[in-house]
Amino acid sequence: MFRKALLVAVSLLVMGQASADASLLRLATTTSTANSGLMDLLLPKFTAETSIEVHLIAVGTGKALRLGREGDVDIVLVHARAAEDAFVDAGYGTDRAEVMYNDFIIVGPETDPAGTAKSNTVAEVLQRIHASEKPFISRGDDSGTHKRELFLWQSANKSPDGSWYREVGQGMGKTLQIANEIDGYTMTDRGTWLAYESKLDIQLLFEGDPPLFNPYGIIAVNPERHPDVNYTGAIKLIKWMTSPAAQKMIGEFKIKGQQLFVPSVGNAS
Amino acid sequence: MDVLLTSTAEAFRLLFSGNPEIWEIVGISFRVSSMAILAAVPPALVIAFTLAYGSFPGRRFLISLFNTFLSVPAVVIGLTLFIILSRQGPMGDFKLLFTQTAMGLGQFFLCLPILVCMAHVSLQAADRAAWETARTLGANRLRAFFTVLYEIRFGLMAALLAGYGRIISEVGASMMLGGNIAHYTRNIPTAIALETSKGAFAEGIALGIVLLFLAFVLNSLLQYVQGKGSINP
Numbered sequence: 001m002f003r004k005a006l007l008v009a010v011s012l013l014v015m016g017q018a019s020a021d022a023s024l025l026r027l028a029t030t031t032s033t034a035n036s037g038l039m040d041l042l043l044p045k046f047t048a049e050t051s052i053e054v055h056l057i058a059v060g061t062g063k064a065l066r067l068g069r070e071g072d073v074d075i076v077l078v079h080a081r082a083a084e085d086a087f088v089d090a091g092y093g094t095d096r097a098e099v100m101y102n103d104f105i106i107v108g109p110e111t112d113p114a115g116t117a118k119s120n121t122v123a124e125v126l127q128r129i130h131a132s133e134k135p136f137i138s139r140g141d142d143s144g145t146h147k148r149e150l151f152l153w154q155s156a157n158k159s160p161d162g163s164w165y166r167e168v169g170q171g172m173g174k175t176l177q178i179a180n181e182i183d184g185y186t187m188t189d190r191g192t193w194l195a196y197e198s199k200l201d202i203q204l205l206f207e208g209d210p211p212l213f214n215p216y217g218i219i220a221v222n223p224e225r226h227p228d229v230n231y232t233g234a235i236k237l238i239k240w241m242t243s244p245a246a247q248k249m250i251g252e253f254k255i256k257g258q259q260l261f262v263p264s265v266g267n268a269s
Numbered sequence: 270m271d272v273l274l275t276s277t278a279e280a281f282r283l284l285f286s287g288n289p290e291i292w293e294i295v296g297i298s299f300r301v302s303s304m305a306i307l308a309a310v311p312p313a314l315v316i317a318f319t320l321a322y323g324s325f326p327g328r329r330f331l332i333s334l335f336n337t338f339l340s341v342p343a344v345v346i347g348l349t350l351f352i353i354l355s356r357q358g359p360m361g362d363f364k365l366l367f368t369q370t371a372m373g374l375g376q377f378f379l380c381l382p383i384l385v386c387m388a389h390v391s392l393q394a395a396d397r398a399a400w401e402t403a404r405t406l407g408a409n410r411l412r413a414f415f416t417v418l419y420e421i422r423f424g425l426m427a428a429l430l431a432g433y434g435r436i437i438s439e440v441g442a443s444m445m446l447g448g449n450i451a452h453y454t455r456n457i458p459t460a461i462a463l464e465t466s467k468g469a470f471a472e473g474i475a476l477g478i479v480l481l482f483l484a485f486v487l488n489s490l491l492q493y494v495q496g497k498g499s500i501n502p
Contacts, residue, residue, distance in 0.1 A: 026367065035467045040451075057367055057448035058463075071356040072366050173466045195468040199272060226356065 025054045025233040026073040030144055031171055033077060033216070034058035036191040036260055038253050045249070046240050052233050061144035068093055068219065071226030075234040077241075079216045080144040082151075093219035095234075098264040099241050100250050101215040104148060105193060106206040107176070108134075108185035116185070122209040123156035130156075133164040135184035139175050140167025144214075149187050152211060176200060189214065194255045215264065218242075272470065279471035280478055291472070295479055298456035301369050302437045305376035306384075306429065313384035314425075318414060320385070321392035322400065332389065338382035346378050347442030354446070367448035372456070375442035380432035387431060391424025392417070426494040430487050437487075438480055 033039060034056060043054045059067070061078045068076040069092045077099065078084060087093045106116060106125050114132035119125040129136050138160065139146035153160045168178055172192040179186040180200045193204065218241055220234035240246055247263035254260065283291060320332055352358050354366040354374075365371045399420045403413035418425065440458035447454030449463055457480050464473040 031466060035463075055367065055448070055450045055453060057450060059448075071361075171466045173468050192468075199468060199470075 022230060022233060023052055025052050025075065025230050025237060026057065027054050027075050027077060027237070028057045028059060028064035028067045028073040029077040030061050030064060030079060031058045032145070032189045032191055033079075035173075035195065036253075036255065038250065038261065041253060042241070042246060042249060045246075046237060049240070050233075050236055052236065054237070060141055061147065062142035065092075068221045071221060071229055073221065074230040075218065075220050075237060077216060077218045078144060079214050080147045081215060081217070083144075083147065084217045084219060088219060091222055091225060094222045095238055096217050096219045097238050097242050099216045099218050100247075100261040100263050101213050102190055102261045103207065104145065104187050104189055104212040104214055105204055106185065106187055107179065107193065107202050108205050109183040110201065110203045112203075112205055114185065117205050119206060122152055122206065122211050125206050126153055126156040126158055129185050130158040130160070133162060135164050135166060135179075135182055136160065137175055137179040137182075137184045137186040138165060138167045139172065140169045141171070143172075145172060145187065145189060148214065152187070155211065176202070190258075191255065191260050194258060194260070216261075276470040276474050280475035283471060283475040284478065288475075291475060291479070293452060294455055294457055294460045294476065297369070297454070298437060298458075301373050301443075301456060302376055302433060305373040305436055306380050306433050308373070309377050309381045309384055309432070310429070313381055313428075314388060314418065316385050317388035317392055318417070320389050322397075335382050335385045335389070339386055341382075342441065343375075343379055343439045344441035344445065347375055347445035350375050350378070350442070351445050366446065367450060367454065369447065369454055372443050372447035372454055375446045376436035376439065379439060379442060380436050383432040383435060384428050387428030388421070388425055391421040391428070394424070395421045423494055427491060430491045430494075434484060434487055437483060 027043075029039065035058070039056055043056065047053055057064075057067070057073060061080045061083065064073075064076045064078050065080075065083060065087050067073045068087065069090075076087075076093070084093075084096060088096050106122065108114070108116065114129045114134045116125045116128050119128060138149055150160075166178075166184070168175055170178070172188055173196060175186055176188055176192065176196050177200070178184070180202050183202075185205075197204075218238050220231060220238060221229045223229055223231035242265045244265075247265050250261050250263045251259070316335075320328060320335075350371065351366065353360050354363070354371055355361055356364075356366070365374070395417065399417050400413050403416040404410075408416060438458055440462055443449075443454070443456055444459045444462060447456070447459065449455050449459040455463070457476050461473045461476045461480075464470070464476070
């Protein structure tokens, strides 16, 4: 009976459904990329030029790579260099290309009780927060941002533990709101910060140290592992995203007058 | 407080300026949830009828099972179907993950237990005489089945509305199975989650108002149906 029910449901729902083919590309990317609005600007232009429709699926970096590994998407655009390399080395992905980078910033209460604003490096910022034991909110969700934060703690030779370190397991926007409510520190990507800044009391306290730069890589899912992925379409998108025209659009993309991403290809400026 | 007021005002402006994106999202919600519940009604009726009228070993166990499914979290349904529909899963060849079909399937399994349990309760409360009479008067089993369904039509309406209310507002399974793809699998609840995560509270509230309005229409319908079903003269 269940099988019958399932069959009825599937056949009813399949009607009018666009079937997966060469004109459809599934792109898994991170929530922060999708939320910035950059892809809403770029993808329609790509579709207009190539007639390939892109379905954008926004998840955390960990989940995006997993979707690629299982062949549930054709291509991924993520920001977690170490995890990306592992993904390619394991044969899950191929044709990786750098597209752009943005940066992370440290935000916290205006009074800055840990004195982070006096720091010269991000390692020093984290050491000061660690020493002061003031609340630090961590994404705690295995996202690219979370991975980077853990890496930075490691680089600062401090292990984040104790009741002042709070893993919330939420997206960046929620994490900022939580930090705001409890007067805590957190690390955020600049895009989400710009979107939320006006609604928050916490302030930008530290920026500009190279370890905070955040490169985005685009990787096609390996057709040798998943023969029916849209590999041709994926290669087209990689070529297009790294083309001078798309790179120029990325560089000119602004939120509230601020540039969010720096193009990676031929970036002489 | 200020955020709430300005967001709500902006929400109304968005709704009544005929913003096509918002209405597209509303359309997707309606389309998917209506398909899902239409697909779920026939099997649910058959199951409920079998549970109420049949006598076979394990019947009581099945009833408990369906009652338990009433409280299964939507994300659990989502995750289970995600694993089944993923390319590495048993149904991976159908390429259903991140389609409206996958969303519909999730909603199908979410509303099925509600339909089964509420239809079963209605059948239990109804007089078995309807079935007996129809049969004695020469109706075949199918005719008798529909006679009984007609007798409990108010209960079935309530079941339908309760089931629809659950799936039209559900976010966990839809997010997981549909992937919240713009113009395709972005429905009201996943759009609210997205707008909120972007800090675009006005859009979130506007969609919340649409959803509330839908819930209000559904509830008014339920009231109307129950009013007609009144036992008072």
